[in-house]
Amino acid sequence: MSRIYLAIAIALSMSFSVAAWAQDQSEEIDELRQRVQELEERLDQQSTTPESATTTAEPGLPTTADQPATTSGAPAPTSNKFNPAISLILNAKYRYFKLDPNTYTVGGFVPPGGHGHGGEEEGGHGGGFGPGDRGFSLDETELAFSANVDPYWFGFVQAGILDGEVDIEEAYIQNSGYVPGLLVKAGRFFSGMGYINEQHPHAWDFVDAPLVQLAMNGINYGDDGVQLRYVAPTPLFLEFGLEAGRGANFPGSERNKNGPNAWVGFVHLGGDVGFSNSYQIGASYRDTTAEEREFDDEDSLGNEIENHFVDLKSKTYGIDFVWKWAPNGDPSVRNFKFQAEYYRRTEDGQLEYDLDMAGAGPLEGPYKSEQDGWYAQGVWQFMPRWRVGVRYDLLDSGTLEYGPITDGTISREDLQQLREHKPERATIMVDFSSSEYTRFRLQYSEDKARFDETDQQLIFQYVVSLGAHGAHKF
Amino acid sequence: MSATPERTHQNVMLNMETLMRQLIVFFCITLACALPAVAHGKVRAFACEPEWAALLEELGGNQVKVYQATSPKQDPHRVEARPSLIARMRVADLIVCSGSDLEIGWLPVLLQSAGNRDVQPGQPGYFMASDYVRRLEVPDRVDRSMGDVHPSGNPHVHLDPRNLAIIATALSKRLAEIDRENAEFYQTRNVTFQERWSASIERWEREAIDLKGLRLVTYHRDAIYLVNWLGMELTTTIEPKPGIPPSTRHLSKLLSELKAEPADAIVRMAFNDPKAPTWLSERTGIPVVELPYTVGGTKQAKDLFGLFDDTIDRLKVAAGRS
Numbered sequence: 069m070s071r072i073y074l075a076i077a078i079a080l081s082m083s084f085s086v087a088a089w090a091q092d093q094s095e096e097i098d099e100l101r102q103r104v105q106e107l108e109e110r111l112d113q114q115s116t117t118p119e120s121a122t123t124t125a126e127p128g129l130p131t132t133a134d135q136p137a138t139t140s141g142a143p144a145p146t147s148n149k150f151n152p153a154i155s156l157i158l159n160a161k162y163r164y165f166k167l168d169p170n171t172y173t174v175g176g177f178v179p180p181g182g183h184g185h186g187g188e189e190e191g192g193h194g195g196g197f198g199p200g201d202r203g204f205s206l207d208e209t210e211l212a213f214s215a216n217v218d219p220y221w222f223g224f225v226q227a228g229i230l231d232g233e234v235d236i237e238e239a240y241i242q243n244s245g246y247v248p249g250l251l252v253k254a255g256r257f258f259s260g261m262g263y264i265n266e267q268h269p270h271a272w273d274f275v276d277a278p279l280v281q282l283a284m285n286g287i288n289y290g291d292d293g294v295q296l297r298y299v300a301p302t303p304l305f306l307e308f309g310l311e312a313g314r315g316a317n318f319p320g321s322e323r324n325k326n327g328p329n330a331w332v333g334f335v336h337l338g339g340d341v342g343f344s345n346s347y348q349i350g351a352s353y354r355d356t357t358a359e360e361r362e363f364d365d366e367d368s369l370g371n372e373i374e375n376h377f378v379d380l381k382s383k384t385y386g387i388d389f390v391w392k393w394a395p396n397g398d399p400s401v402r403n404f405k406f407q408a409e410y411y412r413r414t415e416d417g418q419l420e421y422d423l424d425m426a427g428a429g430p431l432e433g434p435y436k437s438e439q440d441g442w443y444a445q446g447v448w449q450f451m452p453r454w455r456v457g458v459r460y461d462l463l464d465s466g467t468l469e470y471g472p473i474t475d476g477t478i479s480r481e482d483l484q485q486l487r488e489h490k491p492e493r494a495t496i497m498v499d500f501s502s503s504e505y506t507r508f509r510l511q512y513s514e515d516k517a518r519f520d521e522t523d524q525q526l527i528f529q530y531v532v533s534l535g536a537h538g539a540h541k542f
Numbered sequence: 543m544s545a546t547p548e549r550t551h552q553n554v555m556l557n558m559e560t561l562m563r564q565l566i567v568f569f570c571i572t573l574a575c576a577l578p579a580v581a582h583g584k585v586r587a588f589a590c591e592p593e594w595a596a597l598l599e600e601l602g603g604n605q606v607k608v609y610q611a612t613s614p615k616q617d618p619h620r621v622e623a624r625p626s627l628i629a630r631m632r633v634a635d636l637i638v639c640s641g642s643d644l645e646i647g648w649l650p651v652l653l654q655s656a657g658n659r660d661v662q663p664g665q666p667g668y669f670m671a672s673d674y675v676r677r678l679e680v681p682d683r684v685d686r687s688m689g690d691v692h693p694s695g696n697p698h699v700h701l702d703p704r705n706l707a708i709i710a711t712a713l714s715k716r717l718a719e720i721d722r723e724n725a726e727f728y729q730t731r732n733v734t735f736q737e738r739w740s741a742s743i744e745r746w747e748r749e750a751i752d753l754k755g756l757r758l759v760t761y762h763r764d765a766i767y768l769v770n771w772l773g774m775e776l777t778t779t780i781e782p783k784p785g786i787p788p789s790t791r792h793l794s795k796l797l798s799e800l801k802a803e804p805a806d807a808i809v810r811m812a813f814n815d816p817k818a819p820t821w822l823s824e825r826t827g828i829p830v831v832e833l834p835y836t837v838g839g840t841k842q843a844k845d846l847f848g849l850f851d852d853t854i855d856r857l858k859v860a861a862g863r864s
């Protein structure tokens with residue numbers, strides 16, 4: 069049997085590559101034909117324009133008696149013609165926290181970093197999960213390269229650099245439109261689920277991620293894998309996306325498996341209302357499994373409970389909404405942006421747990437939870453350069469079926485991390501951009517992510533970008 | 543707009559018949575969605591700015607269906623890469639933009655998100671108008687301390703009608719390349735356009751002879767080709783550096799400069815915020831002249847001919863030389 073499969077596989081891959089080769093050939097011919105035509109065109113134009121003798125590089129120029137302040141022969145200096153576009157993002161903060169950031173936790177939720185408490189250091193992919201350090205600190209410097217690899221592929225890499233650590237946030241190749249409307253991405257990338265997930269932190273409108281983003285996606289949910297997007301040929305923007313990936317990142321885990329461990333599907337729909345308004349709505353779904361995820365909880369007396377998820381199915385559903393307003397579509401003086409996202413996650417599976425106080429070996433039991441949360445924010449640019457914003461976050465720790473509870477050892481109220489809680493946060497911010505490349509931001513939050521105490525957080529931040537001119541998605 | 547078929551019979555078991563029916567419904571909806579893309583044999587052109595939409599209309603007539611991505615009330619440097627623009631770029635056979643990084647803040651996102659290979663750089667469907675003319679103000683060195691400068695020269699090339707003549711010929715050839723069947727049609731239209739256009743240029747140059755030496759203040763250096771063509775002078779800009787909005791301090795500095803060395807008119811393009819030009823005008827007595835900048839920027843600038851008719855008329859009124 070396996071030999072037949074092998075034969076089929078070889079036959080398929082060969083026929084595919086032959087077809088691709090044939091297509092490449094005809095494309096090359098087309099390209100050559102086109103180049104010849106372009107050359108002919110240029111020659112045509114040069115012979116018809118009077119000043120053609122003086123310039124050969126730029127075809128066709130208006131005849132002007134006096135050319136002021138032009139450097140006619142000078143080559144365009146910066147747009148490094150063959151080299152990748154390079155950009156560098158610098159980011160530093162000053163933070164004031166009323167409460168010790170080392171005690172930070174989003175109560176009622178299994179932390180994305182794997183441990184109950186902790187500051188910036190404990191995060192994995194995409195930076196820390198805590199609110200960061202008190203006082204002055206330099207945050208990750210982001211370095212991005214991008215360029216067309218050849219006529220078919222575009223390459224992009226973005227790395228976060230901080231104190232001897234280099235973290236590849238994204239590194240992918242992308243083909244655009246080999247099949248009309250189809251975008252193929254492969255490598256490591258931020259998932260297209262939701263709205264804010266695909267944005268790098270420097271593009272956010274607030275210093276930090278929404279709580280629901282933190283609890284469900286661990287700052288930016290990214291994966292190593294393949295993404296297909298299909299943009300439908302419709303007057304309204306309609307896009308479908310499918311991702312298959314390694315799934316090693318929270319809420320999944322490493323699995324030592326040949327097939328993909330995480331699947332993501334999403335759909336986006338967007339359009340305009342008149343000249344001044346545009347919107348995008350989206351829905352997304354993620355299916356992943358955790359086998360290696362661990363986290364420690366405590367009971368009210370401080371006895372440790374070690375948890376190890378053996379086979380946990382994690383499903384996340386999300387909807388997202390963005391509305392932008394700018395008078396006549398021109399955002400330069402005034403504009404307004406509203407965005408909101410809602411996520412619900414269900415997790416169901418087996419748990420190995422070890423109770424400190426029981427002294428016995430690890431026990432097995434169920435783990436089942438259903439949790440949700442949302443945020444909404446509005447940002448108002450009231451004059452050039454100046455914006456103010458408000459954001460509200462609310463999570464619900466939801467229902468929990470948990471081995472140590474079902475076996476009667478402990479009650480949910482006794483758990484230090486997974487007891488019931490509705491984390492909540494209200495944030496206001498003001499920012500000033502001296503140019504398109506610079507942003508200074510002051511932000512204040514009343515954060516009730518912890519169980520009983522309210523943290524007051526005051527953060528001052530700057531984000532600047534050097535190098536290639538960035539272009540931001542909607 | 544919805545492309546998902548609704549499930550109607552949830553109580554019956556999913557047999558082959560209902561499955562087929564659902565497939566057919568889905569197929570029909572998909573087809574209906576795709577229909578606007580294939581219903582006609584016209585060239586679908588995506589024009590980044592109104593001037594290129596107008597030129598496409600002159601050259602393409604009823605063979606080209608033009609989608610104008612931005613309005614004359616929008617600063618072309620600062621356009622959002624809106625979902626609706628991605629959708630339009632998805633089905634375009636040709637995109638026509640100014641190029642030279644004018645659209646750098648939004649066009650790359652559209653090109654990357656639309657999944658349309660025909661309009662990628664290097665393809666016949668990718669047409670950047672400023673590639674065909676000599677650009678002014680190409681900086682020797684580029685540094686962001688100079689503001690958001692355009693590294694490959696000033697991209698606002700359409701305000702010199704002689705540039706438009708050259709671009710029209712190149713664009714006409716491009717249309718013929720994309721739509722070979724109608725090659726002759728495009729050629730004829732271009733010839734007609736060029737005849738009318740060169741006659742108009744002569745007329746405009748005659749009419750504007752008095753504008754020579756007129757000293758203008760503009761918001762951004764987007765009138766340089768116009769100024770260069772008509773032999774006027776651009777004394778200073780309201781924005782201190784390209785892309786940097788003026789602060790109060792900069793405005794008061796500008797005010798004393800203008801008092802010391804007055805200009806003839808302060809130009810406000812249709813998309814510029816009126817605040818700063820009005821403020822300066824009130825304190826210096828220099829008249830504000832509102833220029834269309836592009837087709838549709840004023841009521842009179844209905845097409846490319848109207849754009850220059852109106853621009854010259856307004857400048858003459860402001861200069862008191864009408």
Ligand SMILES: [Zn+2]
Nearest residue numbers: 619697762764
């Ligand atoms: Zn400009």
